[in-house]
Amino acid sequence: MKIIPNLSVDCVVFGFDLTKLNILLTKRELRDPETDALLFTDYTLQGHHVLENEDLDNAANRVLKEKTGLDSIFLEQFHTFGDTDRIKNPKDMLWVKNIYPTVTNQVITVGYYSLVNSAKIHPDKKHEDTMWFPAENLPELGFDHAEIIDKALSCLRIKLSREPIGFELLPEKFTLSQLQILYEAVLGRKYDRRNFRKKITQLKYIIPLDEKQTGVAHKPAQVFIFSKDVYERTKKDKLGFPI
Amino acid sequence: MKIIPNLSVDCVVFGFDLTKLNILLTKRELRDPETDALLFTDYTLQGHHVLENEDLDNAANRVLKEKTGLDSIFLEQFHTFGDTDRIKNPKDMLWVKNIYPTVTNQVITVGYYSLVNSAKIHPDKKHEDTMWFPAENLPELGFDHAEIIDKALSCLRIKLSREPIGFELLPEKFTLSQLQILYEAVLGRKYDRRNFRKKITQLKYIIPLDEKQTGVAHKPAQVFIFSKDVYERTKKDKLGFPI
DNA sequence: TCAAAAGTGTTGACATTACACCCATGT
DNA sequence: ACATGGGTGTAATGTCAACACTTTTGA
Numbered sequence: 001m002k003i004i005p006n007l008s009v010d011c012v013v014f015g016f017d018l019t020k021l022n023i024l025l026t027k028r029e030l031r032d033p034e035t036d037a038l039l040f041t042d043y044t045l046q047g048h049h050v051l052e053n054e055d056l057d058n059a060a061n062r063v064l065k066e067k068t069g070l071d072s073i074f075l076e077q078f079h080t081f082g083d084t085d086r087i088k089n090p091k092d093m094l095w096v097k098n099i100y101p102t103v104t105n106q107v108i109t110v111g112y113y114s115l116v117n118s119a120k121i122h123p124d125k126k127h128e129d130t131m132w133f134p135a136e137n138l139p140e141l142g143f144d145h146a147e148i149i150d151k152a153l154s155c156l157r158i159k160l161s162r163e164p165i166g167f168e169l170l171p172e173k174f175t176l177s178q179l180q181i182l183y184e185a186v187l188g189r190k191y192d193r194r195n196f197r198k199k200i201t202q203l204k205y206i207i208p209l210d211e212k213q214t215g216v217a218h219k220p221a222q223v224f225i226f227s228k229d230v231y232e233r234t235k236k237d238k239l240g241f242p243i
Numbered sequence: 244m245k246i247i248p249n250l251s252v253d254c255v256v257f258g259f260d261l262t263k264l265n266i267l268l269t270k271r272e273l274r275d276p277e278t279d280a281l282l283f284t285d286y287t288l289q290g291h292h293v294l295e296n297e298d299l300d301n302a303a304n305r306v307l308k309e310k311t312g313l314d315s316i317f318l319e320q321f322h323t324f325g326d327t328d329r330i331k332n333p334k335d336m337l338w339v340k341n342i343y344p345t346v347t348n349q350v351i352t353v354g355y356y357s358l359v360n361s362a363k364i365h366p367d368k369k370h371e372d373t374m375w376f377p378a379e380n381l382p383e384l385g386f387d388h389a390e391i392i393d394k395a396l397s398c399l400r401i402k403l404s405r406e407p408i409g410f411e412l413l414p415e416k417f418t419l420s421q422l423q424i425l426y427e428a429v430l431g432r433k434y435d436r437r438n439f440r441k442k443i444t445q446l447k448y449i450i451p452l453d454e455k456q457t458g459v460a461h462k463p464a465q466v467f468i469f470s471k472d473v474y475e476r477t478k479k480d481k482l483g484f485p486i
Numbered sequence: 487t488c489a490a491a492a493g494t495g496t497t498g499a500c501a502t503t504a505c506a507c508c509c510a511t512g513t
Numbered sequence: 514a515c516a517t518g519g520g521t522g523t524a525a526t527g528t529c530a531a532c533a534c535t536t537t538t539g540a
């Protein structure tokens with residue numbers, strides 16, 4: 001299958017480990033083709049060129065499946081990056097010349113972000129060089145991927161403050177504290193525990209189970225599930241008042 | 244300047260005539276190259292292929308400048324459309340084959356919307372075949388432009404309910420009723436006049452002038468201006484509570 | 487003098503914030 | 514027994530929704 005040389009997708013994979021927000025990155029190395037000397041090393045998002053006769057969304061799904069093994073997970077297009085000087089860093093130009101000699105110097109990339117429960121990816125097994133980094137503490141990034149991640153995060157924040165998508169980052173059964181930590185981690189603010197619980201428990205689509213946490217060295221918490229079905233049935237698309 | 248055959252931008256130009264929300268469309272006709280018989284006619288967004296060595300955002304600005312004469316107006320990228328079957332209607336395939344024979348059958352388009360005060364465009368003069376249509380009552384559209392407009396409108400709604408961008412659609416000096424009608428037209432809901440005014444007048448960046456409407460057959464309204472400067476200085480990026 | 491939109495305040499319901507103590511479990 | 518996070522209520526404040534009459538102008 002031939003690639004489309006001037007069109008790629010990049011996926012910002014967000015994960016939550018019940019403590020903090022993480023981003024999945026892949027190690028990139030460039031070695032001199034003759035001497036094999038290590039020229040540089042850094043990290044990049046999971047990306048690939050779109051293939052001929054492939055829908056954009058499918059390209060993003062394919063990349064995700066290849067890099068994480070996960071299928072049919074939450075995936076949302078957030079922005080397209082098309083400045084002609086996107087690849088301006090000398091190391092990136094060198095890398096492109098070595099790895100994709102057929103690629104033009106004007107590549108636009110469509111950014112997607114996806115949300116996964118970190119526990120579902122075991123990067124050590126399949127892809128040694130693909131690993132989680134805390135969103136707050138990322139390593140050196142290739143290309144314009146720092147910019148792409150910034151934009152992804154700000155789009156995720158807006159989305160999360162409008163729609164209940166946080167559950168995509170949690171195990172199916174979760175506690176209210178885990179949910180609160182998730183919101184705090186993504187939105188970068190704190191919530192009062194009582195007020196948070198009050199708010200959440202009045203939502204009909206967050207359903208308490210007759211089940212408690214086990215194996216924790218403190219009072220076990222009640223577990224909840226999210227019902228997308230109930231949400232879809234009861235949501236009312238109200239837009240905020242003008243700012 | 245050569246075009247990039249598989250990459251285009253489409254601009255959804257929103258205008259407000261102090262009454263309702265409008266969208267700028269261009270008439271498209273295809274005639275049989277031999278008999279000159281009219282094969283079909285419909286309307287399309289303002290779009291064009293991106294040029295080699297042109298930034299995406301610049302391409303959108305160029306298209307807008309060419310089609311409306313306007314420069315440096317509000318322009319926001321909202322979504323990229325990249326399904327392989329985007330051009331599936333027979334009339335569209337026919338049109339592409341006639342007009343852009345070099346173009347591949349897999350073209351992705353980056354959607355932008357822009358906001359203009361309708362009064363600033365006099366389509367009759369420059370472009371007879373480019374005209375305003377009420378957003379609520381659009382004619383038959385080519386390609387997937389109905390879908391693109393839907394998405395643009397829903398993105399505009401979300402943006403408008405988060406940020407004060409409505410002023411881009413208004414004359415520099417406006418009345419509170421005009422602002423209210425604008426919000427009602429875009430968001431598709433009604434506001435109580437007293438509550439709306441209460442809310443707006445407490446915003447420091449909407450500044451009353453010592454000036455009144457003239458030439459109206461009723462009590463003249465006070466006029467206001469929007470200060471982007473004051474807004475930028477006083478805004479606090481608060482994200483909503485989880486839904 | 488009439489028509490048309492401008493302008494103006496109060497009240498009740500609801501949502502948001504702030505805040506402190508006891509509980510159940512594993513070690 | 515202790516450390517850890519779970520679970521709970523109330524009062525003050527702020528925000529939102531509903532509602533009707535008078536004013537100013539041009540025609």
